[in-house]
Amino acid sequence: MKLVAxxxxxxxxxxxxxxxxxRPPLGRLTKVLLLGGLGLLPMVVALTGNIxxxxxxxxxxxxxxxxxxxxxxxxxxxxxxxxLAAIHSRNHRFGEQxxxxxxxxxxxxxxxxxxxxxxxxxYRYISEYAGTGPDGEGGPTIRLYKPFTNDKCMQCxxxxxxxxxxxxxxxLEQIRAGELSCIDCHNEVHPTALSRRPVAKKAEARP
Amino acid sequence: MRxxxxxxxxxxxxxxxxxxxxxxALSIVSPKPIYLVVAMSIGQAxxxxxxxxxxxxxxxxxxxxxxxxxxxxGAIEAHxxxxxxxxxxx
Numbered sequence: 001m002k003l004v005a006x007x008x009x010x011x012x013x014x015x016x017x018x019x020x021x022x023r024p025p026l027g028r029l030t031k032v033l034l035l036g037g038l039g040l041l042p043m044v045v046a047l048t049g050n051i052x053x054x055x056x057x058x059x060x061x062x063x064x065x066x067x068x069x070x071x072x073x074x075x076x077x078x079x080x081x082x083x084l085a086a087i088h089s090r091n092h093r094f095g096e097q098x099x100x101x102x103x104x105x106x107x108x109x110x111x112x113x114x115x116x117x118x119x120x121x122x123y124r125y126i127s128e129y130a131g132t133g134p135d136g137e138g139g140p141t142i143r144l145y146k147p148f149t150n151d152k153c154m155q156c157x158x159x160x161x162x163x164x165x166x167x168x169x170x171x172l173e174q175i176r177a178g179e180l181s182c183i184d185c186h187n188e189v190h191p192t193a194l195s196r197r198p199v200a201k202k203a204e205a206r207p
Numbered sequence: 208m209r210x211x212x213x214x215x216x217x218x219x220x221x222x223x224x225x226x227x228x229x230x231x232a233l234s235i236v237s238p239k240p241i242y243l244v245v246a247m248s249i250g251q252a253x254x255x256x257x258x259x260x261x262x263x264x265x266x267x268x269x270x271x272x273x274x275x276x277x278x279x280x281g282a283i284e285a286h287x288x289x290x291x292x293x294x295x296x297x
Contacts, residue, residue, distance in 0.1 A: 002235050005231070005232070005235050006232060006235060006236070009228045009229075009231065009232040009235075012224065012228050013225060013228055013229075016221045016224055016225050017225075019217070019221055020218065020221050020222075023214075026213065026214070026217065026268060031265060034217065034221075034261060035261070037221075037224070038220055038221065038224045038257060038258055038261045039258045039261065041228075042224055042227060042228055042231075042254045042257075042258070043254075045228055045231050045232070046231060046250075046251050046254060049231045049232075049234060049235050049246065050247065052235055052238075053234055053235070053238060053243045053246065053247065056238040056243075057238075057240075057243065062238065062240070065239055065240060066240065118240075119244070122240050122241070122244060125240075
């Protein structure tokens with residue numbers, strides 16, 4: 001996909017540069033060539049670039065490209081870590097997309113709302129976290145925009161499975177209804193996150 | 208005048224497309240969040256605008272060609288009429 005996009009971009013640039021340098025008369029052949037260089041090829045670049053870009057935005061390296069996500073991504077990629085993020089990242093079903101799979105909204109327009117929130121992340125990153133230390137220690141504590149809902153866990157963990165029913169028997173209905181959150185008990189999600197460090201907790205306790 | 212306008216429009220369209228394609232290629236080669244956002248917004252808006260400029264240039268060029276053709280046909284017709292008038296009646 002990337003190769004197709006780059007090849008089309010190169011062809012389009014070559015046609016345009018040829019026109020700009022040579023300045024041939026606008027005959028039929030020149031117009032057809034320019035329609036390819038100015039219209040069709042850039043459209044292919046935009047389309048394939050969008051797909052390649054969208055796919056890359058689902059990956060963990062993309063999430064980790066903002067320095068404030070460093071502690072989260074380092075923990076998720078640590079083969080010795082026993083945090084939920086690391087365990088799920090080691091699962092081949094998540095692969096490189098472990099951040100997105102657990103944090104994306106699980107609804108019909110989930111991908112759209114998730115990407116809109118991504119734009120919000122970018123705005124807040126630029127306005128609040130730029131130049132706040134290697135892991136963003138100097139910035140405000142990172143929080144989710146809304147509570148982490150159980151449906152994200154239930155994408156894979158069925159609440160009807162026998163083992164699940166046996167171990168969660170008392171709270172089963174509460175969990176299914178979303179009254180009790182999975183991460184209330186399974187709370188070792190991102191143990192190295194800045195918000196879990198003592199300094200951040202002290203700052204939070206201050207009025 | 209119209210022909211030079213058409214050439215200018217195509218030139219502008221070419222420059223805008225080069226910038227747009229460059230931004231989109233940059234986001235593919237180096238997919239950082241800011242590059243991706245710039246490519247998907249500014250890059251694509253520039254690309255669309257440049258295609259619109261090119262199509263406008265083509266329409267203007269075709270209109271110019273049609274009017275040139277009409278004026279040359281008119282001139283030929285006028286010339287024929289003047290030749291007929293000067294001919295002595297048989």
